[in-house]
Amino acid sequence: MAKWVYAFNEGSASQRDLLGGKGANLAEMTNIGMPVPPGFTITTEACNVFLNSGRELPERMWDQVLDLLKSVEDGIGRTFGGDEKPLLLSVRSGARDSMPGMMDTILNLGLNESTVKGLAADADERFAYDCYRRLVQMYSNVVLGVPGEKFEDAIDEAKRNAGVRDDNELSADALSELAREFKRIVKKETGGDFPDDPFDQLKLAITAVFDSWNTRRAKNYRAQNHIPDNLGTAVNVQSMVFGNMGSDCATGVAFTRDPSTGEKGIFGEFLINAQGEDVVSGVRTPQPIAQMANDPLVAPAYSQLLEISDRLETHYRDMQDLEFTVQNGELFMLQTRSGKRAGRAAINIAMDMVNEGMIDQNEALLRVEPQQLDQLLHPMIDPDFEPDVLATGLPASPGAATGKIVFDADRAKAMGDEGKAVILVRIETSPEDFHGMVGAQGILTARGGMTSHAAVVARGMGKPCVAGCGALQIDYAAGTVTVEGRTLSQQDDITIDGATGRVMAGKVPTIEPDLGGNLAILLEWADVARTLGVRANADTPNDARVAREFGAGGIGLCRTEHMFFEGDRLQHMREMILATTTSERRRALDSLLEMQRQDFEGIFEAMDGYPVTIRTLDPPLHEFLPHDDAEIEQLARHIGLPVEQIKNKVESLHEANPMLGHRGCRLGISFPEITEMQARAIVQAAITCRKNGIIIFPEIMIPLVADVNELARQREVVDRVACEEFEKAGVTVEYSVGTMIELPRAALTADEIAEQADFFSFGTNDLTQTAFGLSRDDAGRFLPFYVSSGIFERDPFVTIDRKGVGALITIAAEKGKATRPDLKLGICGEHGGDPDSVEFCHQSGLDYVSCSPFRVPVARLAAAQAAIRGREESTTG
């Protein structure tokens, strides 16, 4: 016969799938002798049968409930629905994963006009009727769906009638009358009677918990948190204990260590003479838990709690989050689970536990969410400060920044140069805003997603950015930004928190990051554990230095075009684009050559001993030209060309879909002299560095290859130039030539492409865009809905889509290695800093990931975790 219900002493912590998280831990605590009020758990399987069978309870389930209820009654000498010594029950939902979207708790089940008298006789009349009105109120709201304010209104009315101000001043009679009034409300609102039969109450509460699995809120929560829809929830039925029976009663919550700092020792709050909901609701202010020791009525229970806290932490080998109740001086444990903790605390706890001999280094590495490191590497909003939040956008690049609002890049740069703190606020950014982003403390945009220009560039710089904050109405002409009816101008300060997406008015105090201590040790351990290389995307010598500080083992992507946007260079770039003959173009390129060479020398120096992957020019040329009339006129004057000619050029370079246009290697094939210049700058810089004793491994990467022939032609140019330069210098430097795999066709023909490539670097941004046919610049109109409604499991620009993009990576890796077994494989898209994607890269046998410098620690830890999990699976599997 199928078993649908487990007494607490029949289960264990390993049965989370069947009993839910709460039920499994109640069982575990019961079995190791903790003082847990007796009860039982109805399984997730019962829930699924119920939901899939048109709301029929599984056969024999109710009988099993009654059997176990009998045991509970026998154990504590009370009777459910009994007129004397009535047993009261709590019913709590408990899925495998904690789910705030679901129904939570119903207390005091078993009371009615008759049993309440038994309880009154047993304890205290006022207490009994308070329990009763609470049951009717909570049950009617949660199970029957009667709006909560109806009951609040009735309570206010009762207090007015009684001439009192506080709930707890109401007499037993008043409470009794209130319970009756509540039942009238139920009748009016639902058309039915409040169930007086305790068994009806129980059965309805259980099925209500089952049904709450499928509420819209629960579904949305699951969609957002990638929890499968078919798990179902368990239901925990437990005998009630009361923290509100007098001054020797209390209720509280505690962590076994400080969840903010990780400091060892119990940390929490309690309330004397209260029920759990009172702690949460904030009606009364709880006391720090250590104060329990000073109250002789609960001090013995506190001693026991300290001892239990230690035992539970040792038993679970992790910091615990506890709920307890003291009833008449006796301690009862109602819940234990792994405690959520801040990034800093996670690291400190893991390190301490290793030092305490509780866990080993690998376990410590698994205990810290890689994503949490991000907080630690950037300035944070002071958590003690209550900011004036204007709106929330996408958390595009972590860190907090404060400054004056500035709407244009030139002004941002100018003010930045003067040492003033500014936040660049734009509808969206383009490469022309680059210098303004450099000058600003942070970037805020009204449009664009997690991989919009602003987001990508800001992450690359390690600058805070909030993107796609749709609530902002920016009026460039007026120089104002309006949000929720409030209008701010360039006089005003604003603060952004790129870790949460919050946009706040005024200055907000921040806390500076600390990269040393336990974080540094943890990352060293991670480097030992991981097999996947971690490189950084860095475009300047400065970026390269930062990347190295964060532990990057080379540069996986140096985007040469960013070098062209700074100062004079843009001028030469524009001359190059506007050239009408190859010789004019060559002249402009010669000027750029000199600058690029210096950049590369600086980058090679910063990366002494490490490989540096340099990508040849990628973006379409129109990105380098001005688009508005004033700027075009200025350029025309500067460069000595007719305005019309520049306009015509801008017009002729216009593209319907620039993402799929004349860019990447297509430029180098149309204008081989550009590739030639870039190859020459790289090789000359390499030669100079080599002569200065710097160890360098330049890897020249050709972007947007769709066919091996494109790579072959570009490689021909690079090899020819390298040959020429080596001959001229009398020095040879080892280098390699490879390609981005960022188009589906490249992945599908990787066997051919590998014939010309020393390495592949997966450009997962563009590969995602092309595999999905989804422009990241335009996806903002529908992608958030796709993710929130579960059409897409995850945002594919944040986490690699394994089924589609991942399949292409796997195909390309296999085909590439078949042609060239020593082919080096890496990824250099935005995904390189996403822990889930890093795990995929590890599993796919890639050699390295490359990400923004500030994500390097995240990737190092994620890579270590992937390696440890992989080894665990191969040992157990």
Next chain:
Amino acid sequence: MAKWVYAFNEGSASQRDLLGGKGANLAEMTNIGMPVPPGFTITTEACNVFLNSGRELPERMWDQVLDLLKSVEDGIGRTFGGDEKPLLLSVRSGARDSMPGMMDTILNLGLNESTVKGLAADADERFAYDCYRRLVQMYSNVVLGVPGEKFEDAIDEAKRNAGVRDDNELSADALSELAREFKRIVKKETGGDFPDDPFDQLKLAITAVFDSWNTRRAKNYRAQNHIPDNLGTAVNVQSMVFGNMGSDCATGVAFTRDPSTGEKGIFGEFLINAQGEDVVSGVRTPQPIAQMANDPLVAPAYSQLLEISDRLETHYRDMQDLEFTVQNGELFMLQTRSGKRAGRAAINIAMDMVNEGMIDQNEALLRVEPQQLDQLLHPMIDPDFEPDVLATGLPASPGAATGKIVFDADRAKAMGDEGKAVILVRIETSPEDFHGMVGAQGILTARGGMTSHAAVVARGMGKPCVAGCGALQIDYAAGTVTVEGRTLSQQDDITIDGATGRVMAGKVPTIEPDLGGNLAILLEWADVARTLGVRANADTPNDARVAREFGAGGIGLCRTEHMFFEGDRLQHMREMILATTTSERRRALDSLLEMQRQDFEGIFEAMDGYPVTIRTLDPPLHEFLPHDDAEIEQLARHIGLPVEQIKNKVESLHEANPMLGHRGCRLGISFPEITEMQARAIVQAAITCRKNGIIIFPEIMIPLVADVNELARQREVVDRVACEEFEKAGVTVEYSVGTMIELPRAALTADEIAEQADFFSFGTNDLTQTAFGLSRDDAGRFLPFYVSSGIFERDPFVTIDRKGVGALITIAAEKGKATRPDLKLGICGEHGGDPDSVEFCHQSGLDYVSCSPFRVPVARLAAAQAAIRGREESTTG
């Protein structure tokens, strides 16, 4: 020992790869006893060894040449380099495929100051010296690279000196002196002496032919014609015969049937007393070949030619293209090959040969190039007329059209409505130009490729279109188009030929198509032979009727959005887009519902008995809104909304990459009421038709699906609406729901998608764009170079790229069928009308292709050929 050289009697017609086309046929003719001047062929393998070894002749090749030369000498009693009865040789290149990019012919090898005297003694002094000066002239030009005009100048000088006007008035002495002068020119131009040694002449000529395989022209020709670079060319060395030794000599070319009409009987031209080059050069006007019968000196040779012509045609079982020479009354055959023929001729010849019992129906089907049918289905430029060609663009949609130049769509429509013939001339077209395209006879654009908007829409309508004619400078403001310095205005007539891309000034006479007769019979045979279905892409009842006339077995793609551009509908569409609430949107949609239903009824009626695949709304909404200020103001007045609001909407709908933006099913998911309206219109129309006894199979197709969840949600809407309508009407109509596979991710997750799809239709346009990361609207800047320089083997928008896009189709077909073995598979991209792509679809096991109505006959024939070839391969393989 490797055999590098084959005497003509050692080879056969089947050895084209080794001996080249010309060599193999010379061998074949020799073996069946035709009068072929003796000679031998140096193999393509020898050429490849030579080219791959740094220009070393293969070991022993020269010895083999000398051996076979000896046999030739012995056979005809002449000696190469002999002072008496000298043997003269011709050297001709001959690759597997005819290649105009390569060196062709050198005649009269073996002459020098000494042997020329032997020839003079043998024949005639003037003839001998004429041969000599021709050798020096031709050899120096072709082998040594001396510019031809140097020799022409010298001839002019000689004629002036002799006081004569024609070459053939020059005396033997004058010609002798001319040969000496030519040799001085060679010395001056090349620094070396003209080779007097006949064996040097021969060896140099052979290596020059080998080298000509790798000239730029030859490489470009191969790239454009998809001929592999590693085939190499053979070299044919043959004893000379002379058609210029007197009035009993002649030379000519002939076809065994008329290459324009296919009429049976010899067809060709000849010249008395001339060499082959004289026929080609046009210096003298050749006579119709039948005239040979009237000249007693060559009449016997003519009789023999007639007999040989019959024998060759019977032997090769195909119409032959012959070259012959009559030397002193004796006929020699110099070449035979399959004759090129016009489309009409190809069909007639194939049908006649079946009637003559020479070939069977399947062979007849293989004898007609599917592409050639295109000419027959559209008006053609009268081939007898010499048009004034202004420029050449891309042959985007076949057919010839003449009309007044018109630059804007409204005017084109207005003039079209008045019955005037106009050509719509635009820089490029957009959906807003649709009504103008309907009104025009043809469309000419300056920008855009073979799959640009203009091209796609024109092909759909069966209207002539020349696209991407970059030579046009269109000035809308001035109302002029300038090309090569000539300026035309709206007063001028222009003619376009969409089959060749020619743009011509003025009116040009055209020939109307005839769809009956042999063409109809051939296509009936094709329908019997093929297994692949052929449907049409048709958006209106009229298109559907045309498609059916062309033999379409259903509609594979009905693009509902085209219905929205006509007349009032655009108005309602815009109201729908500008709606700010769902109810406003629904009101506008209700108006559209009525119109769509009528369209569908018309289409279903036209397709009685056949399936009709209808795609839900696909293009981004901004395509339906006006973009310039005047139009926006007009719309604002019309619709009663503030201009600003419309502008804001236009602005807010702007997309960086609309191809990858908010379109396809993404629209239907954002606005389910659009899908609902369309589903309702389809189902209501189906119910009405069913009630009227029309047999219909509506297939509702959801576009741009990347994930199964998108299809599932859209399918839910369609099924719900269908259910509602069936219930309301009390009638049920069978229908199916499927999806386009047009994104790489859809192909890669086809197993999942098939769970929700009754059919897949491969949208190969978008699949090509996304697989290559290549926007067809923007590819014009580099794609032509990619194709002409061989980076891409073919234009992937014209012929399916098998390696990339084809791989995705294969993956999707396999995965889809694994989930649902009865899954119906088709393609509906532009490739559906391309013969190579049709073959691929047949091989991939697809159920049908769908193409523009005017391409349906092409696809029917191509499908038949693919089936026949497939059966042949499986029989022989």
